[in-house]
Amino acid sequence: MENLGYSPDQKMSPNLKLASKSKVKELRKYTAALLLLAPLLLFILAFFVVPMLYVFYLSFIEVEGLDISNASYSIGNYLTFFSDSYFLRSLWMTMKVSIYAVIIALILGYPIALTMAKSSAKVRGYLTLLVASPLLISVVVRNFGWYLLLVPNGVVDQFLMKLGIIDSPLKLLFSVEGVVIGLANSFLPFMVLSIATSLYNIDPSLEKASSILGASPLKTFLTVTLPLSLPGVVAGIVLVFSMSMSSYVTPALMGGANVPVLPIVIYEQINTLFRWTFGSAISYILLGVTLISVTIFSRIFERKFKEVFR
Amino acid sequence: MKAARITVTVIGLIFLLIPLIVTIGASFTTAGYPTFPPKGFSLQWYEKILDRPEYMSAFFNSVKFAFLAAFFSVLLGTIAGLALAKYNLPGKTFIVSLLTSPLTIPHLVLGAALLIYFTPMLLAGKPIGFIIAHVVICVPYAIRFVLTGLSGFDYTLERAGMVLGANPFMVFWKITLPIIRPAIFSGAMFAFLISFDNVTVSLFMVSTNMRTLPLELFFHMQDSYDPMVASVSSIVILISAIFIVIFEKIYGIGKLFGGS
Numbered sequence: 001m002e003n004l005g006y007s008p009d010q011k012m013s014p015n016l017k018l019a020s021k022s023k024v025k026e027l028r029k030y031t032a033a034l035l036l037l038a039p040l041l042l043f044i045l046a047f048f049v050v051p052m053l054y055v056f057y058l059s060f061i062e063v064e065g066l067d068i069s070n071a072s073y074s075i076g077n078y079l080t081f082f083s084d085s086y087f088l089r090s091l092w093m094t095m096k097v098s099i100y101a102v103i104i105a106l107i108l109g110y111p112i113a114l115t116m117a118k119s120s121a122k123v124r125g126y127l128t129l130l131v132a133s134p135l136l137i138s139v140v141v142r143n144f145g146w147y148l149l150l151v152p153n154g155v156v157d158q159f160l161m162k163l164g165i166i167d168s169p170l171k172l173l174f175s176v177e178g179v180v181i182g183l184a185n186s187f188l189p190f191m192v193l194s195i196a197t198s199l200y201n202i203d204p205s206l207e208k209a210s211s212i213l214g215a216s217p218l219k220t221f222l223t224v225t226l227p228l229s230l231p232g233v234v235a236g237i238v239l240v241f242s243m244s245m246s247s248y249v250t251p252a253l254m255g256g257a258n259v260p261v262l263p264i265v266i267y268e269q270i271n272t273l274f275r276w277t278f279g280s281a282i283s284y285i286l287l288g289v290t291l292i293s294v295t296i297f298s299r300i301f302e303r304k305f306k307e308v309f310r
Numbered sequence: 311m312k313a314a315r316i317t318v319t320v321i322g323l324i325f326l327l328i329p330l331i332v333t334i335g336a337s338f339t340t341a342g343y344p345t346f347p348p349k350g351f352s353l354q355w356y357e358k359i360l361d362r363p364e365y366m367s368a369f370f371n372s373v374k375f376a377f378l379a380a381f382f383s384v385l386l387g388t389i390a391g392l393a394l395a396k397y398n399l400p401g402k403t404f405i406v407s408l409l410t411s412p413l414t415i416p417h418l419v420l421g422a423a424l425l426i427y428f429t430p431m432l433l434a435g436k437p438i439g440f441i442i443a444h445v446v447i448c449v450p451y452a453i454r455f456v457l458t459g460l461s462g463f464d465y466t467l468e469r470a471g472m473v474l475g476a477n478p479f480m481v482f483w484k485i486t487l488p489i490i491r492p493a494i495f496s497g498a499m500f501a502f503l504i505s506f507d508n509v510t511v512s513l514f515m516v517s518t519n520m521r522t523l524p525l526e527l528f529f530h531m532q533d534s535y536d537p538m539v540a541s542v543s544s545i546v547i548l549i550s551a552i553f554i555v556i557f558e559k560i561y562g563i564g565k566l567f568g569g570s
Contacts, residue, residue, distance in 0.1 A: 029397055036393035040386040040409060040449065048412050048420075048446050051427035055419075058426065108322035115319040125562075129554075130323060132563045137330065137550040138507035138524045141543040144531055145329020148336055148344055148540070155332060155346050188326055217311050246416030249509050253531055263418045270422045271514060280426065283419045 059281035077281035087265065087282070091289065094261040097176060097251070098244035101183035102191075105240045106233070108184070109191035113232075114225075116192070117199035131192045139186055143253045146182050147173065150254070178254040179261070183244045190243070191236035198232025199225070230308050234301050238294050245290045262286050330547055337540035344537045355541035365542055368526035372506050375437070375522060379444035380501040386445070387452025388494055392486070394453075395460035406457070410450035417447065421514035428515075435517035443515050444508065448501035455500065459493020496561045503553050 062076035081087045116127045134142060149155045150172040157169045172178045202225060210220040248263040255261070262282065270279035302309040332346045340350035359365050390409060394402060412420065424443050425434055433439035467489075471481040487494075509524045516525060523546060530539050557563050 030399065033393045033397040033399055037390050037405065040390035040453075041405075043386060043445070043449075044409055044411070047424070047427075047442050048415075049408075051423040052415065052420075054427055055423040108318065108325055111315045111318035112322045114315055127323075129558055129563050131326065132566065133551075133554050134326060134330065136503055136507070136554055136557075137547055138509065138527075140509055140524045140527045140531070141333065141546050142329050144527070144539060144543050145331075145333040147531060148332050148346055149329065151535075185325060185329065188322070192322075221311070243416075246418050248418045248513075249528065253528070256532075263416075266418060266422060267513070270425065276426050279422060283422055287415075287419060 055280040056284060058277045059284050061277045063275075063277050071277075077278045078285070080278065081282060081285055090260050090262050090265050091285070093176070093259065094245055094263070094286075095289070095293070097179050097183065097259070097261060098241050100176075100180040101187065101244045102237050102240045104180065104184035105188045105191040106237065109188055109236065110195055110233070112192045113195035113199055113229075116196045117202075128193075128196075131189050135189050139249050140253070142186060143182050143250055146178070146185060146254060150178050150181070173254065174256045174258045176255070176259055179251050179259045182250040182254040183247055184240075186247070186250055187240040187243050190239045194236035194239060195229055195232040198229045198235075202228045227305060227308055230301065230305050234298055238298060241297075242290050242294055246286060333540050334544045334547060336537065337544040339537055339540075342537070343535055344540045355537045356545075358538060359541060359545075362538065364521070364526060365523070365538070368521050368523045371520055372522040372524070375440060375444060376502045376505040378441050379448050379505040380498045382441065382445045383448040383452040383501040384494055384498045387449050387497060388456050388490075391453050391456030391460065395457055395463065396465065406453070409453055412446050413450045417508070417510035420446065421511040424511070425514040435515070435520075437520060440512065440515040440520065443511050444505045447508065447511055448504050451500050451504060452497040455493045455497030456490060459490040459497075463489060492560060496557065499553060499556065500566065503550065507550075 059077055060073055060075060061071050062074045063071050112127070112131065116124050116131075119127065150170075152169040152171060152173065154173075156172065157166070160166045160170070172181070206224050206228070207220055210224045211217070215223065246263055247261075248267055251259050251261045251264055252267075255264075263286070266279055266282050266286065269275045269282060273279075335348050336344040336346045337348075337355055338351050338353070339345045339348035340352045340354070341348075393399075394406060399405065421443065424439070424446070428434040428439045433442070463486075467485050468481050471485050472478075476484065506522075507524060508522075509528055512522055512525050513528075516522070521529070523542070527539055527542060527546075530536060554563060557566065
């Protein structure tokens, strides 16, 4: 303490008194803040953090059938997953479906975002409304529309047959293609909004400078706009990929038993077969694989385009 | 190049919106199965909803659960948000990311974890378990809305109230609350909609007699090909559309998802 230099009978300096008073005040402030934060903090700890840790712990318990009495700690659940070709195929299918969904969302999403960036504030507002609104409508409802479109002899089949492009139904429903279409449709808004945000941040004078210096619109796009929008593109890809990886409803409705992606397997293990410890392990495998793929992907991009990512 | 960009934009928007258009169109069909374009025009698939108790009770379940989930999310979120905005706590960013961390875990994994966690606590398949699970997924949004609403808040107003002799409760009631009311209101509506639309978490939390509307649709779609799914879906679209219009008026829908 600072008052060590003072003799005991000396009075406390007024400065010090003030300091201790403000310290008390600060302490009281923190107590108030903690009291206000406590309900939600406890809630999140009790019903989010602890359950997630509990499931992680369970994933290291191996159970024979449903009998918990002969449970043992091991990485057996993880070994089972990685040594069974059914589960490995399911993991690969999940990744494949998610990558396809990302590609479709990128191809359709980038032009939409570009149009939004180049429009007047009013048109941009309408486009944002059109793009973001579907996110507020239940995914079941949006998938039902695709169900009607893709069902054998449904809207798409009839349209293409009338045009003479195909002469028998495409069988898009209950297939990988159907799931990819459903996922791309569900998550396209996130791609558009991510890319649009980074396009809005581009200084328009850069594009002007490029065209004044004689670059064609295409060259300006390829050398100025596109590189500067990459952070948004990467963010969009990461979002759409991770949401597709863990999507349950769309594969269940559009793929059925034909497209057993990992979320379907997890649901089946936990909710139908009650193999909780194994289901917990698959859940963490899904989280891990998603996190690792996303990290590797964005690292590669950030390294390759250092200037753009600061 | 511009023509190509506009063309793809239009195709993209059609791709995005066509499932909604087809669903609404098919709900007016006169046929016994959903068709688009609809065969003729009738409202029979809307009238018949009233004779189907499962849809009616699912609708009321949805509204009830979403209302309660939104209420508790906003209550917890507002109290915590006020503390976070007002006091410059050490580790504030950490606390905010902890409180919003449910956003980073997929609903499927969260639902499974809560089912496993709730079963020994006898909360699985109970309304209270369902509401807790929905508050977990809704509360991060409530906090965000409150923090945004308080970001430009002028604390001299509160001090002025104190100086003039109001107690802390009066200060909150007469000064703070009216200023953040729009943020709380938007947060509540958003939380309501997130809960109302949810399928994946609900799947793990319900017993057969407490199905919500999206769940009822989900199960019906899997085992029957019935135009009533189209008419009920259209009603869900209509409800969402009302919310979307209100959001757009008071908040701007792009801001909800981090755009501008």
